[in-house]
Amino acid sequence: MLTTTPPDLSNYYLKGGLRAGPDGKIHGTFKHDPATLRLSMAAPSLHQIPRGSTDLQKLVRGFFATPPGELFLARDFSAIEAVLVGFFANAPRYIRLSKLDIHSYFTAHTLYELEGKLKFNDLPQESWPDDQLREALADIKKRFKSTRETNKKLTHGRNYKETAQMAQIILLNEMGVLLPVKSIQRVMSAYDELFPEIPRWHLTLAAEVGGGKLRVPKQGWGYEARNCVIRQPFGATQRYYDVIKWEKTPEGWDWNFGEDAKSLIAYLPQSTARFIKTRAAQRVWNTRPDMAKFFRLFVHDEILCQVPEGQADELDAVLKYEMEQPVPELKLPDGSLLSIGSEGKRGPVWATMK
Amino acid sequence: MDPLATGFSPGEGRPELGVTLLGEALGESEAKLGRPFMGPAGMRLGRMIERAGFKREQFQILNTISCRPPNNNFSPDDAYFDGAMAHCRQHWEPQVKRPETKVIVPMGNVPLKATLDLEGILSKRGYVWWSDQYDAYVLPTVHPSYIMRGNSAWEAAWIYDLRHAVEIAQDGWSPIERDYLLDPPPPKAWAWARSYRDLVAQDVTLALGYDIETPDKSAAEDETDINLGYLPGPIYRISFAYVWRGRTYALSIPWDSNYLELIGFLFATPGPKIVANRHFDVPRINAHGVSIAGDRHDVQEMWHVLHSALPKKLEHIVPFLCPRQPAWKHLSGSQPALYNAIDSAVEVEAYYRLIDLLTEARMWETYHRDIFQLNPILLYMTEQGMPVDEQRRKEAAWQIGELKAEVRVKLNEAAEGARPTKVYKKAKPGLTTITIQVEEKYCSECGKPKVSAKHPCFKVGQAEGEVPLGELKVRTIDATGWVEPLDFKPSNTGLLRYAKFKGYRLFSRYDKQQGKRVYSMDESSLRKYALAHPEDPIFALALEERELTKLAGTYIGVLTEEPPKQLTAEQEYYQAVNRAKYADYDTAGSL
Numbered sequence: 001m002l003t004t005t006p007p008d009l010s011n012y013y014l015k016g017g018l019r020a021g022p023d024g025k026i027h028g029t030f031k032h033d034p035a036t037l038r039l040s041m042a043a044p045s046l047h048q049i050p051r052g053s054t055d056l057q058k059l060v061r062g063f064f065a066t067p068p069g070e071l072f073l074a075r076d077f078s079a080i081e082a083v084l085v086g087f088f089a090n091a092p093r094y095i096r097l098s099k100l101d102i103h104s105y106f107t108a109h110t111l112y113e114l115e116g117k118l119k120f121n122d123l124p125q126e127s128w129p130d131d132q133l134r135e136a137l138a139d140i141k142k143r144f145k146s147t148r149e150t151n152k153k154l155t156h157g158r159n160y161k162e163t164a165q166m167a168q169i170i171l172l173n174e175m176g177v178l179l180p181v182k183s184i185q186r187v188m189s190a191y192d193e194l195f196p197e198i199p200r201w202h203l204t205l206a207a208e209v210g211g212g213k214l215r216v217p218k219q220g221w222g223y224e225a226r227n228c229v230i231r232q233p234f235g236a237t238q239r240y241y242d243v244i245k246w247e248k249t250p251e252g253w254d255w256n257f258g259e260d261a262k263s264l265i266a267y268l269p270q271s272t273a274r275f276i277k278t279r280a281a282q283r284v285w286n287t288r289p290d291m292a293k294f295f296r297l298f299v300h301d302e303i304l305c306q307v308p309e310g311q312a313d314e315l316d317a318v319l320k321y322e323m324e325q326p327v328p329e330l331k332l333p334d335g336s337l338l339s340i341g342s343e344g345k346r347g348p349v350w351a352t353m354k
Numbered sequence: 355m356d357p358l359a360t361g362f363s364p365g366e367g368r369p370e371l372g373v374t375l376l377g378e379a380l381g382e383s384e385a386k387l388g389r390p391f392m393g394p395a396g397m398r399l400g401r402m403i404e405r406a407g408f409k410r411e412q413f414q415i416l417n418t419i420s421c422r423p424p425n426n427n428f429s430p431d432d433a434y435f436d437g438a439m440a441h442c443r444q445h446w447e448p449q450v451k452r453p454e455t456k457v458i459v460p461m462g463n464v465p466l467k468a469t470l471d472l473e474g475i476l477s478k479r480g481y482v483w484w485s486d487q488y489d490a491y492v493l494p495t496v497h498p499s500y501i502m503r504g505n506s507a508w509e510a511a512w513i514y515d516l517r518h519a520v521e522i523a524q525d526g527w528s529p530i531e532r533d534y535l536l537d538p539p540p541p542k543a544w545a546w547a548r549s550y551r552d553l554v555a556q557d558v559t560l561a562l563g564y565d566i567e568t569p570d571k572s573a574a575e576d577e578t579d580i581n582l583g584y585l586p587g588p589i590y591r592i593s594f595a596y597v598w599r600g601r602t603y604a605l606s607i608p609w610d611s612n613y614l615e616l617i618g619f620l621f622a623t624p625g626p627k628i629v630a631n632r633h634f635d636v637p638r639i640n641a642h643g644v645s646i647a648g649d650r651h652d653v654q655e656m657w658h659v660l661h662s663a664l665p666k667k668l669e670h671i672v673p674f675l676c677p678r679q680p681a682w683k684h685l686s687g688s689q690p691a692l693y694n695a696i697d698s699a700v701e702v703e704a705y706y707r708l709i710d711l712l713t714e715a716r717m718w719e720t721y722h723r724d725i726f727q728l729n730p731i732l733l734y735m736t737e738q739g740m741p742v743d744e745q746r747r748k749e750a751a752w753q754i755g756e757l758k759a760e761v762r763v764k765l766n767e768a769a770e771g772a773r774p775t776k777v778y779k780k781a782k783p784g785l786t787t788i789t790i791q792v793e794e795k796y797c798s799e800c801g802k803p804k805v806s807a808k809h810p811c812f813k814v815g816q817a818e819g820e821v822p823l824g825e826l827k828v829r830t831i832d833a834t835g836w837v838e839p840l841d842f843k844p845s846n847t848g849l850l851r852y853a854k855f856k857g858y859r860l861f862s863r864y865d866k867q868q869g870k871r872v873y874s875m876d877e878s879s880l881r882k883y884a885l886a887h888p889e890d891p892i893f894a895l896a897l898e899e900r901e902l903t904k905l906a907g908t909y910i911g912v913l914t915e916e917p918p919k920q921l922t923a924e925q926e927y928y929q930a931v932n933r934a935k936y937a938d939y940d941t942a943g944s945l
Contacts, residue, residue, distance in 0.1 A: 004756075006748075006749050006752045006753070007752075009745070009748040009749065009752060009913065011915065012748060012752075012913045012914065012915060013913070013914050013915070013916065013917050013918055014744075014747060014748060014751060014910075014911035014912070014913065014914075015911055015912050015913075015914045015916075015918065016906070016907055016911045016912055017747075017751075017906070017907070017908065017909050017910045017911025017912070018908075018909055018910075018911075020742055021739060023739065024741075024742055024744065025738075025739030025740055025741055025742060026739055026740045026742060027736050027737070027739040027740075028736065028740075029633060029736050030732035030735065030736060031633070032655055032658055032659075032725055033658070034662075035662040035663045036662075037658075037659065037662060037724070037725075039732070042633075046740060049909055050905070050909075056757075056901060056902070056905065059750045059753065059754065059905060059910065060750070060905060060909040060910060062746060062750060063742055063743055063746040063747035063750050063910065064740050064741065064742055064743075065741065065742070065743035065746055066741055067741065169878055172878055172881045172882065172885075173877055173878055173881065176881055176884075176885075178881065178882065178885045228405070231716075234720060234724065235716060235717055235719055235720040236659070236662075236717070236720050236724075237715060237717060238662060238663065239507070239509075239510055239661070239663065240506070241501075241506040241507070241509040241510075242506040259504065259506060260506055275724055278724060278728050279724070281728075281731060282723075282727065282728060282731065285730075285731050292731070293734075295731065295734065295735050295738075296735055296738055296739075296740055297735060297740060298732075298735070306738075306740075306741060349743075349746075350740075
């Protein structure tokens with residue numbers, strides 16, 4: 001990145017790029033286009049602008065800045081999709097680890113089992129209390145940052161039935177890392193072994209919606225599935241017709257995952273996450289209009305606001321309270337309600353909020 | 355018929371339910387077995403029939419072409435297309451003309467052309483036509499193969515169409531009748547408006563559909579170029595419709611000063627207002643100073659909740675929601691007022707049907723709470739906008755420009771020796787010289803170069819009886835050339851040429867559209883090259899250059915000393931329409 005001071009640019013004009021309205025602001029329009037009913041944006045889409053942490057990627061979000069005396073304030077659900085995968089897979093340990101930091105936990109296991117870089121005695125244990133485990137996972141995150149980042153991509157893909165080939169392309173494009181397909185497969189297999197509830201849930205869901213015979217003990221919770229139809233806890237429903245494909249084997253006909261399997265598996269957590277976020281925003285809108293007036297953008301798992309500095313703490317508290325409310329639609333088998341944690345950040349420039 | 359065509363199938367089955375399914379041509383399995391729909395598409399067809407609640411044996415199944423075309427390919431571009439279509443009519447037409455067939459279901463573009471002489475199955479599917487020629491209804495739908503090619507969501511449409519066809523075969527079909535008031539004088543239009551006002555006073559849930567017509571509407575409508583919604587883009591017509599006691603009343607009027615008060619009057623009524631694609635209509639109406647009272651529902655959004663994987667354009671959803679509405683989109687040029695009135699009529703009818711369907715599917719609450727009640731928040735955020743610091747944006751643009759210039763220099767350095775060049779035959783100061791080969795004309799007799807026809811050796815032969823001494827010949831000689839190295843362009847072609855020049859192994863990837871492996875320098879490939887040749891910076895630089903170009907062009911903008919042209923609102927509007935015309939449409943596709 002350049003460190004030299006730019007010349008006087010007052011006689012220059014901007015051509016192209018994101019189109020601003022007559023007030024100089026960018027007015028993207030929200031739409032409900034995705035099949036998951038997640039929000040999308042158009043003309044222009046602020047969902048598509050680079051999110052990366054490099055200086056270059058930060059340049060775009062770096063020109064979104066508040067006037068003096070105001071701040072951007074954002075609150076983001078923590079690991080919402082991972083927690084929801086655990087919910088739908090009826091895997092309480094997966095939910096707990098997702099809330100603590102499942103990527104570091106899995107990374108520790110790959111470092112021990114696949115790479116031999118960690119000793120057995122150094123593995124974080126699920127039997128530890130939350131605080132001890134969180135601390136150990138934070139240490140893993142700090143020490144093995146790049147391995148954790150790679151594993152994070154792989155586990156995210158694995159949760160949605162991504163193939164090793166596709167994961168290779170994603171890693172290459174998003175992280176510039178080229179791993180052999182075989183080593184990706186090894187990591188994914190290790191993941192399946194560590195969290196067998198997830199592949200069992202995939203098989204259950206595919207069998208239920210695709211109409212195949214269930215080959216594993218049933219694993220799933222919190223949704224309605226029947227032939228070709230899936231209904232998530234908030235009532236949104238989607239149809240999938242090619243969830244399984246039939247193949248002839250020496251033992252007769254058997255099924256495998258079909259073209260729609262990945263979309264089906266991703267549908268439940270992705271669509272549900274959207275509803276958790278918008279319901280929280282709606283509660284703020286209905287109960288605290290004085291705070292909701294600061295809303296500016298729903299982007300990914302985040303609610304972004306523009307707020308006078310003096311009201312930032314109050315707004316953050318309101319957002320945190322509503323976003324972390326137990327979700328009545330997500331009742332766990334033990335009768336308790338699932339809740340999702342959130343993280344806040346703020347600053348006068350979108351790119352550098354902390 | 356082409357001698358390379360194989361197999362023959364006359365079709366099979368009896369239209370027990372009154373429906374004949376008409377496919378395209380035989381595939382490999384069908385040609386071998388002499389029966390229609392026996393391969394993968396046949397399996398899919400059978401499964402869909404069962405999912406619709408019927409059995410394959412209950413339908414007559416025919417093909418438009420009774421054999422397997424050469425290379426399994428059959429499209430209007432083929433030389434034998436028209437001939438084959440005409441020839442094979444003798445096989446299927448007599449069968450559909452039998453009185454047992456009440457409804458013909460052409461599946462795909464080929465049978466659509468053969469039965470109705472229409473094109474574009476995706477916009478025609480689900481609509482009902484009467485055919486005098488076959489004495490039957492025709493209800494086109496998509497081909498099972500299309501559904502199998504990554505369009506599985508269309509299975510829902512296919513199943514719906516088949517059920518509808520069976521229903522029509524059993525109960526018949528007639529187009530819906532409505533009361534249209536088209537381009538009435540203002541007093542009559544006011545009477546219509548007051549009728550609605552009186553009715554809505556009795557029943558505040560009585561919905562009012564509306565639809566505007568604008569220049570180039572279809573293009574902009576698809577793209578929903580709402581960013582310019584604040585511009586009072588031209589509207590030349592508006593329609594309104596409501597349903598009262600099972601009958602639809604629709605009004606279409608010009609958007610002009612004679613009717614503006616009436617338009618405002620109708621929009622001020624308290625009943626729900628129904629539109630298709632609110633992102634297009636609402637901002638434009640508002641920009642003309644007209645506000646809209648009452649709850650606002652968008653039938654496209656309601657439909658999207660019900661069937662979120664299917665297209666939501668009005669002409670796609672109407673066959674599901676208003677099954678007695680014949681195709682009408684073709685009327686836009688010839689009968690604009692009627693066309694416009696039908697738009698709002700189907701919107702308001704669809705609204706009521708969608709309430710029933712969403713309720714039946716236990717999804718009304720989802721729509722109402724999570725779409726309808728959320729929309730005001732989304733609209734608010736759009737209106738507020740995201741603040742931009744113009745100075746920071748300019749600085750970002752300047753940084754990008756500087757970085758890009760640096761990358762260009764590095765690219766040229768890295769590509770030294772492989773850069774494209776321009777060679778001059780005349781001296782150019784500052785350029786390096788090389789030896790080049792040039793062609794030169796000369797006299798074969800005396801050897802003098804650069805000679806013309808007037809050269810003395812040639813003149814000798816011009817008098818009668820004299821033989822010329824020499825003739826004009828061409829030879830290749832070495833000469834001095836001046837070489838100017840050009841900028842290395844990190845384009846697909848430039849980088850592929852570079853990789854070949856360096857003797858690198860070329861990476862290929864499968865291109866779905868072309869159906870074959872291609873050599874590419876897309877982002878993934880560039881990363882592969884960069885990792886395979888870490889000593890060569892060219893690929894990493896190319897990636898950087900592309901990222902910078904995208905950041906500047908798509909997001910930040912490029913600095914220029916030229917002030918932007920001040921466009922009128924109308925000019926800006928038309929620019930947006932033109933952009934929309936060339937934008938991709940998410941449900942586009944042909945068979």
